[in-house]
Amino acid sequence: MRxxxxxxxxxxxxxxxxxxxxxxxLIRAGFIHKEMxxxxxxxxxxxxxxxxxKAIVREEMDALGAQELIMxxxxxxxxxxxxxxxxxxxxxxxxxxxLAAGGDVxxxxxxxxxxxxxxxxxLSSYRDLPVxxxxxxxxLRNELRAKSGIMRGRExxxxxxxxxxxxxxxxxxxxxxxxxxxxxxxxxxxxxxxxFLTFASGGAFTxxxxxxxxxxxxxxxxxxxxRGRGIAINEEVMRDDVLSKLxxxxxxxxxxxxxxxxNIFDFGGAKSEQLSLFFKNEAGENVPVHxxxxxxxxxxxxxxxAEVFADDKGLVWPATVAPFRIHLISLGKDGDEVARAxxxxxxxxxNAGLEVLFDDRDLRxxxxxxxxxxxxxxxxxxxxxxxxxxxxxxxxDRATGAVELITREEILRTYHA
RNA sequence: CGGGCCGUAGUAUACCGGUAGUACGCGUCCAUGGGGUGGAUGUAGACCGGGUUCGAUUCCCGGCGGCCCGACCA
Numbered sequence: 001m002r003x004x005x006x007x008x009x010x011x012x013x014x015x016x017x018x019x020x021x022x023x024x025x026l027i028r029a030g031f032i033h034k035e036m037x038x039x040x041x042x043x044x045x046x047x048x049x050x051x052x053x054k055a056i057v058r059e060e061m062d063a064l065g066a067q068e069l070i071m072x073x074x075x076x077x078x079x080x081x082x083x084x085x086x087x088x089x090x091x092x093x094x095x096x097x098x099l100a101a102g103g104d105v106x107x108x109x110x111x112x113x114x115x116x117x118x119x120x121x122x123l124s125s126y127r128d129l130p131v132x133x134x135x136x137x138x139x140l141r142n143e144l145r146a147k148s149g150i151m152r153g154r155e156x157x158x159x160x161x162x163x164x165x166x167x168x169x170x171x172x173x174x175x176x177x178x179x180x181x182x183x184x185x186x187x188x189x190x191x192x193x194x195x196f197l198t199f200a201s202g203g204a205f206t207x208x209x210x211x212x213x214x215x216x217x218x219x220x221x222x223x224x225x226x227r228g229r230g231i232a233i234n235e236e237v238m239r240d241d242v243l244s245k246l247x248x249x250x251x252x253x254x255x256x257x258x259x260x261x262x263n264i265f266d267f268g269g270a271k272s273e274q275l276s277l278f279f280k281n282e283a284g285e286n287v288p289v290h291x292x293x294x295x296x297x298x299x300x301x302x303x304x305x306a307e308v309f310a311d312d313k314g315l316v317w318p319a320t321v322a323p324f325r326i327h328l329i330s331l332g333k334d335g336d337e338v339a340r341a342x343x344x345x346x347x348x349x350x351n352a353g354l355e356v357l358f359d360d361r362d363l364r365x366x367x368x369x370x371x372x373x374x375x376x377x378x379x380x381x382x383x384x385x386x387x388x389x390x391x392x393x394x395x396x397d398r399a400t401g402a403v404e405l406i407t408r409e410e411i412l413r414t415y416h417a
Numbered sequence: 418c419g420g421g422c423c424g425u426a427g428u429a430u431a432c433c434g435g436u437a438g439u440a441c442g443c444g445u446c447c448a449u450g451g452g453g454u455g456g457a458u459g460u461a462g463a464c465c466g467g468g469u470u471c472g473a474u475u476c477c478c479g480g481c482g483g484c485c486c487g488a489c490c491a
Contacts, residue, residue, distance in 0.1 A: 010453095011429095012442085013428060013430095014428090015428070015429085016428090016429070016483090016484085017424095017483050017484055018484085019484065019485075092489075112491080144418065145488090145489080211491095264491090265491060293491065295491065331450080363453090364449085364450060364453075365450070365452060366452035366453050367453045368451090369452050369453085371453085373452090
């Protein structure tokens with residue numbers, strides 16, 4: 001894409017009402033627009049990164065055999081009454097409204113209830129199981145206090161997967177597979193070395209739930225990391241009996257701040273019972289379907305990536321989630337020799353299938369470099385007089401600042417999509 | 418929901434009980450062209466309502482909005 005046609009612009013200063021690093025940088029770089037507190041629009045650059053993250057998550061969900069669908073944002077009151085979660089005293093984040101035709105509607109803050117009730121239409125025999133479904137949905141939550149930029153908003157995108165299995169044994173298989181899939185996701189977006197499967201309080205059905213916590217000072221949770229085993233324990237369950245159950249000693253643990261980037265639950269059969277989701281087993285008995293729930297806050301994950309990898313110059317995206325792979329910068333002017341060479345190169349890159357943002361604007365080099373640093377595309381290719389004279393291209397790594405001179409053929413080989 | 422702070426051009430800020438100044442941005446022009454270049458010129462602003470006052474952007478009250486701490490957070 002030509003940067004001269006990109007409608008967003010970078011800004012020198014962040015809005016004064018944004019304190020979090022992720023919001024400041026994402027707004028300055030033109031990735032997001034704040035509509036109101038806790039509510040952000042995703043602009044072209046931000047959307048590209050969001051879609052990159054989603055594509056990775058989608059691949060891993062599909063690999064589990066999960067089927068993608070999309071539920072509705074408007075939800076029926078009756079569904080939530082069945083599990084006693086329509087009451088605002090029970091769930092305090094509801095947005096609700098009335099239908100003009102009469103009746104109440106809720107705006108989906110979660111989809112476990114509707115999706116599980118929907119499944120009564122489709123699951124009735126042990127032969128139908130297991131089934132795994134997932135969606136990317138915008139969740140609407142009437143948070144009392146939105147904060148931390150896109151990391152805790154009133155409107156955000158979540159990937160939620162649900163597993164419907166016949167029994168605990170079958171559930172365990174998908175649950176364990178989901179853990180592996182999640183860890184692969186975090187690895188692929190660049191957070192593998194600092195994201196840990198974390199034992200947390202379990203709720204009604206199991207002793208533990210499992211969170212995925214990324215170590216970061218912006219986090220609100222405190223976890224105890226066992227580096228050797230690659231796991232962590234949430235402070236809320238940091239007790240001697242838990243330690244012995246997990247077979248770890250207190251002195252092997254490292255205390256750290258972390259932010260939750262995923263959470264998976266075993267619901268057992270209780271919610272299915274409430275919502276009348278039963279199936280007939282081989283003996284002809286009616287049995288509640290075993291339910292599992294698996295969530296990743298996709299937009300939060302983007303915020304975490306922004307926070308974790310940024311430096312004093314701006315964003316630094318891992319190549320797997322960057323809005324573009326290459327930032328091609330022309331230092332030419334008015335169709336001169338340099339500008340023409342850059343145009344040629346842009347065509348070559350595009351035709352080779354490289355995702356390239358082409359800075360063809362008539363600006364000074366310094367501004368272009370500053371913008372490129374702020375936007376954080378992993379690889380910068382500069383076309384200037386020097387490069388032209390040497391017959392090689394100047395390639396700079398955003399993360400390390402390392403510069404090398406290489407030929408266009410090498411670039412095509414190295415960065416081919 | 419408890420507590421605190423704050424609303425001035427598109428953005429960031431300043432001053433002031435007598436209708437607002439600067440920087441960035443944006444427009445035009447000249448110079449410049451490898452790390453936010455220099456100059457000229459133009460553009461654009463007091464959240465809303467009420468009160469006090471001769472006069473309110475400024476003081477007071479209310480509303481709306483924003484941020485922070487805590488609480489909350491499948």
